[in-house]
Amino acid sequence: MALVGGGQGSFIGRVHSIAACLDNRAVLTAGALSSNPERAKSSAPDYGIEDARAYTSYQELLESEAKLPEDERIDFLSIATPNHVHFEVADAAVKAGFNVVCDKPMTYDLAQAEKLMQTVRDSDVVFALSHNYTGYPLVRQAREMILGGDLGEINAIRAQYIQGWLRTSLEAEEQKQASWRTDPSKSGAAGAFGDIATHAYNLGRFMTGLLPDQVSCHLKTFVEGRRLDDYGTAVVRYDNGGLGTVTASQISHGRENDLEIEIDGTKGSLKWRQENPNELIYRQNGKAHQIYTRDPNAPFMTPLGAAACRIPAGHPEAFFEAFANLYGSAFDDMAKRASGESFERRDTVYTNVFDGVEGMYFIQQCVASSQDNAAWLPLKHDAARR
Ligand SMILES: NC(=O)c1ccc[n+]([C@@H]2O[C@H](COP(=O)([O-])OP(=O)(O)OC[C@H]3O[C@@H](n4cnc5c(N)ncnc54)[C@H](O)[C@@H]3O)[C@@H](O)[C@H]2O)c1
Missing domain, CATH: 3.30.360.10 (Dihydrodipicolinate Reductase; domain 2)
Structure with missing residues (x-):
């Protein structure tokens, strides 16, 4: 997993990392955690991300991860930035072949959303949208x-x-x-x-x-x-x-x-x-x-x-677990994609x-x-x- 957003002082990026890793089906290994390059670097130890994979921008992240051997590079990227940044990150990640989990609202406006839908359709990636409820x-x-x-x-x-x-x-x-x-x-x-x-x-x-x-x-x-x-x-x-x-x-x-x-x-x-x-x-x-x-x-x-x-x-389950269920459903399809199996793209359990x-x-x-x-x-x- 790579996380974009989630730097010090932010809210939902941490929730994404906990939810994605709750069932030991993912490990957070890379991040471009903040719009501020120094904070992007200094936030990485909070997540246990090693310095070499603490990138200062999502562009650097995508470029560097794509160059790694397939079994080392990330499988998916989660987007926890403010709304106006979602499209550019999601679009670039899908085009680079990475699965994406993007927070809501999906984009800044409808035109961007329709473009992204087409890009996802033209690809074979899994795209989940975190309507976590x-x-x-x-x-x-x-x-x-x-x-x-x-x-x-x-x-x-x-x-x-x-x-x-x-x-x-x-x-x-x-x-x-x-x-x-x-x-x-x-x-x-x-x-x-x-x-x-x-x-x-x-x-x-x-x-x-x-x-x-x-x-x-x-x-x-x-x-x-x-x-x-x-x-x-x-x-x-x-x-x-x-x-x-x-x-x-x-x-x-x-x-x-x-x-x-x-x-x-x-x-x-x-x-x-x-x-x-x-x-x-x-x-x-x-x-x-x-x-x-x-x-x-x-x-x-x-x-x-x-x-x-x-x-x-009787043991209360709540926000983290629900978020993790969304991830779990998306992971099922990511695993199918990785093994070359076909998977449903429209009528999914996870929001898409x-x-x-x-x-x-x-x-x-x-x-x-x-x-x-x-x-x-x-x-x-x-x-x-x-
Ligand atoms: N699903 C939910 O329940 C839920 C809850 C809260 C927020 N959200 C959504 O999550 C997103 C983030 O909300 P938040 O409250 O965590 O915001 P926040 O302001 O707390 O955090 C945003 C983070 O994104 C980083 N960032 C901004 N531009 C960046 C860039 N270009 N590259 C890398 N990092 C960048 C910021 O530095 C910061 O660390 C929003 O789209 C929001 O709507 C969803």
Whole structure:
């Protein structure tokens, strides 16, 4: 594994390295850890990366790794940089033949995402996008229950991702994570909607498989001087006639990473919350509410749900493990690629380049709709899973 981003003072790069290596299927051996060359070097010992493979740029990393013998060079590269850097690194890595795990949102804008989709299609690499919430055992369980018909026809999806950390203008204090997230030249066209609404929207798509049709969206910036949205709600019409809402907030006092989803079907409903991820609630009118707990040995677990568990029920599993499950699913395909076997590229368990395009289209259309007084705009993209 090589990591791009993740230098001292950063957030998600460390999570990538822990998640990728959790099951001893990967070793982090190389990195271009920071945009600052000195910090890129000085951060390497924190990860146990030897100095010779602590590169000062991703270009140097790709060039040098490609020259190493096949059994020494990296197999894949993970991208944990701010959004505006994703495309150039991913594009170059795919063209150099390396598998890629890229963080979300996949690119800076839709045009870059569509280009990257084509580059990935023209290659034989595995490309995973870290919508890591799809890796939770009970999220995978919910997907199998829904696709298996336990909820009947899906009528409604209510997804929300509520945070409070940007209630004050942290960007004015130059806080690292806040600065680029609120800067349109680095974050993209949206703030909260690009950063976290994409996760909530993707979760609904992953769990239900419903195909989007149209979107109407209201975005707001509540903190004075901020240049991107910090609150918003989108309404999504799905092509089966279902209705979805996606709400994202960065300005709700005391709220942490409250990603929650509720799904209503004709036969039952489900609710899951990432701050209590080892429970999934299933309800049917006239029956006692059922709480599914994460239990690898329970007969009620679906195969995908059970396979995503590592330890017995009651020992909490959470963010790292879910992230590791996404990696694990991508590794299965990387192993197939390495041994010359064919593998599915579109309908994968892990979120992929097509989901990335959908996410960027969602952001673009939400911003455009909001600028046009919440006009209904198309949300169908050829990249959508069928
Ligand atoms: N999946 C998730 O749950 C999740 C959570 C947080 C962040 N993210 C995403 O991960 C990405 C990083 O977010 P973060 O909060 O860790 O940001 P951060 O600001 O904490 O870290 C970014 C790192 O990237 C480095 N960097 C910037 N340009 C670089 C370049 N050209 N080459 C090498 N390194 C470079 C910076 O020096 C820094 O070390 C963003 O795209 C964000 O949306 C995803």
